[in-house]
Amino acid sequence: xxxxxxxxxxxxxxxxxxxxxxxxxxxxxxxxxxxxxxxxxxxxxxxxxxxxxxxxxxxxxxxxxxxxxxxxxxxxxxxxxxxxxxxxxxxxxxxxxxxxxxxxxxxxxxxxxxxxxxxxxxxxxxxxxxxxxxxxxxxxxxxxxxxxxxxxxxxxxxxxxxxxxxxxxxxxxxxxxxxxxxxxxx
Numbered sequence: 808x809x810x811x812x813x814x815x816x817x818x819x820x821x822x823x824x825x826x827x828x829x830x831x832x833x834x835x836x837x838x839x840x841x842x843x844x845x846x847x848x849x850x851x852x853x854x855x856x857x858x859x860x861x862x863x864x865x866x867x868x869x870x871x872x873x874x875x876x877x878x879x880x881x882x883x884x885x886x887x888x889x890x891x892x893x894x895x896x897x898x899x900x901x902x903x904x905x906x907x908x909x910x911x912x913x914x915x916x917x918x919x920x921x922x923x924x925x926x927x928x929x930x931x932x933x934x935x936x937x938x939x940x941x942x943x944x945x946x947x948x949x950x951x952x953x954x955x956x957x958x959x960x961x962x963x964x965x966x967x968x969x970x971x972x973x974x975x976x977x978x979x980x981x982x983x984x985x986x987x988x989x990x991x992x993x
Contacts, residue, residue, distance in 0.1 A: 851949060853968060857881070857960045860945040862915065862938040869938045872964070874911050878988055879960040880981070882914040883946055886927035888954040890973035895931045897978060901985065902935040908989050909962065913938055917946050917954075959984055 851857060857879075861870040871879070880901060884891040895914075902912045912935035918924045919941045928937070940946055949956070953971040959981060961967050968984055970977040 851958070851966050851969070853966050855966055856964050857958065857966050858948050860948065862940055862945060864939065865937045869913060869936055871913070871960075874913075875964050876962050877909045877911050878905070878962055878985070880910070880912045880957060880985075881960060882912065882955050882957045883940075883949065883951045884914055884916055884955045886916070886918050886923040891955050892927075892931050894955055894957075894973040894978075895933055897973075899932075899934045905985060905989050910985070910989070912936065915940050915945055917941070917943050917951075957981070961988075 857871060859870065859872045861868065863869075871881070880898065882894065882898060884894070898912045898914065901910070914933060914935060915938045916924045917940050921939075921941070924937075924939070938945075949958075955973055956969065956971050957973075957977070958969045959967045968980065970980065
């Protein structure tokens with residue numbers, strides 16, 4: 808039998824023979840992987856209780872359950888994250904606008920080197936609480952896969968929305984939710 812495969816000058820092999828009939832099984836396997844990734848893409852399901860945590864903060868210890876009854880914007884960030892630099896001034900504005908109405912921004916830093924987050928905050932100040940998670944325990948609990956990852960947690964402790972990254976779409980989505988919760992009162 809003549810070999811139907813050809814070797815190219817670059818050492819690559821081109822298949823001329825038909826592939827074996829395992830495509831349906833391969834398609835099912837790929838569909839299963841996609842479904843699994845979809846389930847793991849977000850930290851917690853919308854409508855579920857946000858997992859409680861306790862972390863050392865820059866100013867004082869922070870425990871999420873201490874803010875039950877308030878709407879919380881929980882943000883996971885790192886000093887090397889470009890979009891995080893863009894999100895901090897916006898989160899400062901949110902805290903100033905909605906803080907008096909029962910709103911709290913908590914930004915969880917995941918840097919392992921304290922000097923990195925300190926340098927970041929010198930350049931991009933935060934007028935909201937910063938929690939420190941250098942071991943990534945809480946980030947793992949929330950299954951954070953990208954920086955920044957943010958959640959809006961309702962006053963009942965349930966996740967209203969989660970998004971990864973920071974751009975006009977995620978910002979607009981969050982602002983609409985907060986506006987509907989607080990009625991844009993100042």
